[in-house]
Amino acid sequence: MMIETRGLRKAFGDHVVLDGLDLNVAEGTIFALLGPNGAGKTTTVQILSTLIGADGGEVRVAGHDVAREPDAVRAAIGVTGQFSAVDNLLTGEENLLLMADLHHLGRSEGRWRAATLLDRFDLVDAAKNTPAIYSGGMRRRLDLAMTLVGDPRIIFLDEPTTGLDPRSRHTMWQIIRDLVAGGVTILLTTQYLEEADLLADRVAVLDQGKLVAEGTSNELKRLVPGGHIRLQFTDARGLEAAARTLGEVMRDDNELTLQVPTDGNVRSLQTVLDQLDPEAIAVDGVSLHTPDLDDVFFALTGHPDTQKGNAR
Amino acid sequence: MTNLSLTLRDSATMLRRDFRHSRRNLKMTLSGLLTPVVMLFLFNDVFGGTLGAGLGGVAHGGAYINYIAPAIILVTVGSGVATTAINLCMDMSEGIINRFRTMAISRASVLTGQVIGSLIRTLISIIFVIGVALLVGFRPTTSLVAWIAALGVIALFTFALTWMGVVFGLVGKTPAGANSLSLIFQLILPFTSSAFVRPDSMPVGIRWFAEYQPFTPVIDTLRGLLLGTPIGNSAVLAVTWCVGLTLVGYLWARAVYNRDPVR
Numbered sequence: 001m002m003i004e005t006r007g008l009r010k011a012f013g014d015h016v017v018l019d020g021l022d023l024n025v026a027e028g029t030i031f032a033l034l035g036p037n038g039a040g041k042t043t044t045v046q047i048l049s050t051l052i053g054a055d056g057g058e059v060r061v062a063g064h065d066v067a068r069e070p071d072a073v074r075a076a077i078g079v080t081g082q083f084s085a086v087d088n089l090l091t092g093e094e095n096l097l098l099m100a101d102l103h104h105l106g107r108s109e110g111r112w113r114a115a116t117l118l119d120r121f122d123l124v125d126a127a128k129n130t131p132a133i134y135s136g137g138m139r140r141r142l143d144l145a146m147t148l149v150g151d152p153r154i155i156f157l158d159e160p161t162t163g164l165d166p167r168s169r170h171t172m173w174q175i176i177r178d179l180v181a182g183g184v185t186i187l188l189t190t191q192y193l194e195e196a197d198l199l200a201d202r203v204a205v206l207d208q209g210k211l212v213a214e215g216t217s218n219e220l221k222r223l224v225p226g227g228h229i230r231l232q233f234t235d236a237r238g239l240e241a242a243a244r245t246l247g248e249v250m251r252d253d254n255e256l257t258l259q260v261p262t263d264g265n266v267r268s269l270q271t272v273l274d275q276l277d278p279e280a281i282a283v284d285g286v287s288l289h290t291p292d293l294d295d296v297f298f299a300l301t302g303h304p305d306t307q308k309g310n311a312r
Numbered sequence: 313m314t315n316l317s318l319t320l321r322d323s324a325t326m327l328r329r330d331f332r333h334s335r336r337n338l339k340m341t342l343s344g345l346l347t348p349v350v351m352l353f354l355f356n357d358v359f360g361g362t363l364g365a366g367l368g369g370v371a372h373g374g375a376y377i378n379y380i381a382p383a384i385i386l387v388t389v390g391s392g393v394a395t396t397a398i399n400l401c402m403d404m405s406e407g408i409i410n411r412f413r414t415m416a417i418s419r420a421s422v423l424t425g426q427v428i429g430s431l432i433r434t435l436i437s438i439i440f441v442i443g444v445a446l447l448v449g450f451r452p453t454t455s456l457v458a459w460i461a462a463l464g465v466i467a468l469f470t471f472a473l474t475w476m477g478v479v480f481g482l483v484g485k486t487p488a489g490a491n492s493l494s495l496i497f498q499l500i501l502p503f504t505s506s507a508f509v510r511p512d513s514m515p516v517g518i519r520w521f522a523e524y525q526p527f528t529p530v531i532d533t534l535r536g537l538l539l540g541t542p543i544g545n546s547a548v549l550a551v552t553w554c555v556g557l558t559l560v561g562y563l564w565a566r567a568v569y570n571r572d573p574v575r
Binding site for chain 2: 049050051052053071072074075077079081083084085086087088089090094098101102103104130146150
């Protein structure tokens, strides 16, 4: 395990932020910590990355205890936070060279590394400018490029795409996939269910400082009901006939649709269509809906993910 | 790499970063010069007639400019403290400081880079201010050795106050707060010392304060070295103050910096 926590606890004054967190992240995987604002995501990253201390529990990163051997942990990790960690008075290139110096790379290796990263993150044209004139996406890319100068084995990404436009978000996703393909272990936090679903090998749902579920996104989706086959009809007569044939279904007379509950496998779809076929009922369209992490989140935390609407 | 060479190397990197900041932030860098130069003209040309006459013979037989030049040098140091505090405070609010905290670098280097950078900037300002003072009539009567000793005292005092400036930058929370704290060294202590008038002309309480605060012995030592007035025990007091303030500033700054950052 590259990241391990047991009973991690943290409080700020009376406010308990993390209430006994157990995490295991295997080498070379992406682990997503999913939760609304205030769930404790950023605090978790801050503790795992040695920025702040825990109040209780055991935390090991890259095999080292964060409290006893912080420098050994720091040598193995890279952090790109939610808040930009670039030097605004230095140019993009100078920022990367600063990182190279602090990682004690030689002059020529540092220059080579900086040039490579500028190229890889599409920042060559902006290299001589200070981040003041960068777009949000460029700033985030520079931030991540700085993290990569030291070739970290573990990378913490705290809400890496929050506030980015769709195009920049997709660029960031591709960068993250490439990193993992190169053997890096990534722990990312996100409030976007879609992002966790798309990127992560395993997802942990965090709510008010506690893990409410953990598993692959498919495993999580199986935890909740909500899968259905949606049948679209051209007229009320077809709808009526189908409803009579299928029995227990959700019916929408305005939309001329029926929703048939299913566990999501193909056989159930076949069964439904086979039932309609002998009656010669014309079905205009069929779609299969599996529960998404939105449903999971709602079911597990008992409150809707209120962040999603205003963050997009 | 040993710990010491790691610290030195990282501090040198941070110093280079600090110099780049000074160049990019030229207005801030130069504003530190404004206060002492304005004060020099204010006290020499505006108030100088009355104040110089009031000092009478004790103005060391020379012009009032000779009496206040050493004080203006220390005002330059105080003004440098404000620049250091504001710069550091702004820097600490930047996300990059948190990045440094999660890197395997010498933790002290972030502060030492700032201190050495500030020390160099302030000393350059002082050389400039001495130049202006000489232009408007400051006439030190001294030897090369005494000049070197005087510069040594100035450097020591600057080093001590710069660490205090770092503390102000760390505990000041906002640049305005950091600046307010720096007023102690920029205005309050210079005015309540032997900088512009003799303490024995002050009311009893303030006179007592003036005699026991750090600026008075440092100024009196500089006057002694540059103008040949008696130094007495001022030199010992001055060095003791410098060492003491350095220690307090360094330990305090380190303790505040090593605390968990506020979210």
